[in-house]
Amino acid sequence: MTSVINVNLPTQSYEIAIAPASLDQIGQSLAGLKLGKKVLLVSNPTIFKHFGKVAVDSLEAAGFQVASYSLPAGERYKTLNSIQKLYDIALENRLERSSTMVALGGGVIGDMTGFAAATWLRGINVVQVPTTLLAMVDSAIGGKTGVNHPHGKNLIGAFHQPRFVLIDPQVLKTLPVREFRAGMAEVIKYGVIWDAELFNQLEQSKRLDQLRYIKPELVDAILTRSCQAKADVVGKDEKEGGLRAILNYGHTVGHAVESLTNYRLLKHGEAVGIGMVAAGQIAVNLELWQQADADRQNALIEKAGLPTKLPVGLDIEGIIEALQLDKKVKDGKVRFVLPTQIGVVTVTDEVTSDHIRQVLQQM
Numbered sequence: 001m002t003s004v005i006n007v008n009l010p011t012q013s014y015e016i017a018i019a020p021a022s023l024d025q026i027g028q029s030l031a032g033l034k035l036g037k038k039v040l041l042v043s044n045p046t047i048f049k050h051f052g053k054v055a056v057d058s059l060e061a062a063g064f065q066v067a068s069y070s071l072p073a074g075e076r077y078k079t080l081n082s083i084q085k086l087y088d089i090a091l092e093n094r095l096e097r098s099s100t101m102v103a104l105g106g107g108v109i110g111d112m113t114g115f116a117a118a119t120w121l122r123g124i125n126v127v128q129v130p131t132t133l134l135a136m137v138d139s140a141i142g143g144k145t146g147v148n149h150p151h152g153k154n155l156i157g158a159f160h161q162p163r164f165v166l167i168d169p170q171v172l173k174t175l176p177v178r179e180f181r182a183g184m185a186e187v188i189k190y191g192v193i194w195d196a197e198l199f200n201q202l203e204q205s206k207r208l209d210q211l212r213y214i215k216p217e218l219v220d221a222i223l224t225r226s227c228q229a230k231a232d233v234v235g236k237d238e239k240e241g242g243l244r245a246i247l248n249y250g251h252t253v254g255h256a257v258e259s260l261t262n263y264r265l266l267k268h269g270e271a272v273g274i275g276m277v278a279a280g281q282i283a284v285n286l287e288l289w290q291q292a293d294a295d296r297q298n299a300l301i302e303k304a305g306l307p308t309k310l311p312v313g314l315d316i317e318g319i320i321e322a323l324q325l326d327k328k329v330k331d332g333k334v335r336f337v338l339p340t341q342i343g344v345v346t347v348t349d350e351v352t353s354d355h356i357r358q359v360l361q362q363m
């Protein structure tokens with residue numbers, strides 16, 4: 001069954017279609033959008049091996065002139081060098097203003113393709129076709145695009161909304177279990193920040209990391225609820241003037257940990273899981289949140305098979321210093337997203353280095 005979620009924005013609204021076995025319909029979906037004929041499909045070698053031919057065949061059958069390009073896999077390559085490569089390919093293929101870049105992949109491919117599309121010829125179309133759980137529920141939606149700077153995560157980027165998001169949950173069958181678990185971190189995030197019903201649903205489910213095999217219908221339900229949560233928030237605050245910052249729950253510490261471990265040790269979702277444990281405990285220590293609810297959150301993170309402790313040997317003062325590069329910093333003050341109830345969060349600048357240190361030392 002297909003479900004369609006609308007991302008309603010003042011400038012350009014678009015649909016997220018969640019449709020099992022729909023990858024081979026991507027050509028028809030794009031044809032309905034009245035885009036130019038030229039398409040650049042961006043992927044990586046693993047993803048292209050699994051899904052490239054199906055996508056290219058479908059696009060060509062719908063009349064598109066398709067070029068494809070694979071970037072090397074991994075967060076380490078989420079850099080301006082990779083974007084330069086995409087510009088070279090765009091030039092070689094004479095992409096025009098009406099042309100489209102299609103991001104077929106996880107969040108790394110989605111963020112980079114989105115950024116290349118945002119900047120090539122000052123902005124061409126991008127369509128997101130996410131292939132990881134994380135990209136389906138989060139990165140493919142909402143238009144945050146960009147790359148890492150050697151000193152910090154996602155420091156270079158632009159808001160550039162996709163024209164369409166096509167989610168085929170069946171592609172998750174080939175996703176490694178570690179990647180599926182990492183995606184669950186962002187799902188749990190929506191439960192804590194926005195959707196208490198989703199949180200309860202996750203609590204009632206066994207083996208969160210095996211759901212795609214034992215309960216695919218539950219995965220579809222989780223996808224729909226999570227995409228709806230993201231669409232709701234982005235629809236109210238497209239460019240993070242206020243509310244959208246809540247989507248950064250767990251990312252303040254999470255991004256610092258990712259960057260300090262050179263993107264080699266932890267997946268983004270794993271770092272976010274650790275960041276949610278930290279933020280939850282800070283909220284408890286500030287008497288904003290009940291310990292019992294923080295324990296429920298942490299139990300869910302563990303049940304998803306995600307780490308809840310900091311990597312051994314990581315310098316806590318280094319983390320505190322790295323927080324200064326967080327994009328939520330305002331007038332030099334680090335701002336944290338902290339829960340007050342399951343499903344409700346607040347954003348505060350009242351968290352001091354001592355509060356952070358105290359919690360990190362226990363992790």
Ligand SMILES: NC(=O)c1ccc[n+]([C@@H]2O[C@H](COP(=O)([O-])OP(=O)(O)OC[C@H]3O[C@@H](n4cnc5c(N)ncnc54)[C@H](O)[C@@H]3O)[C@@H](O)[C@H]2O)c1
Pocket residue numbers: 044046047050073074075078105106107108109111131132133134135138139140141142143144145154171172173174175176179182183267268269
């Ligand atoms: N823009 C946003 O709003 C947003 C939101 C969340 C995360 N992100 C970003 O997303 C990135 C993380 O994305 P991710 O977790 O998807 O990781 P990823 O993009 O690195 O993909 C994970 C791995 O899975 C492989 N893979 C992808 N789909 C597959 C499939 N169906 N079958 C087999 N293998 C497959 C890829 O080759 C890759 O090695 C981070 O850079 C993060 O900052 C952005």
Ligand SMILES: O=C(O)C(=O)C[C@@H](O)[C@H](O)[C@H](O)COP(=O)(O)O
Pocket residue numbers: 138142144153154186240244245247248251327
């Ligand atoms: O869409 C958003 O807004 C988010 O914050 C979603 C996050 O899950 C995502 O990791 C995002 O890329 C983080 O954004 P950043 O602005 O902190 O780099």
Ligand SMILES: [Zn+2]
Pocket residue numbers: 138186251268272
């Ligand atoms: Zn994230």
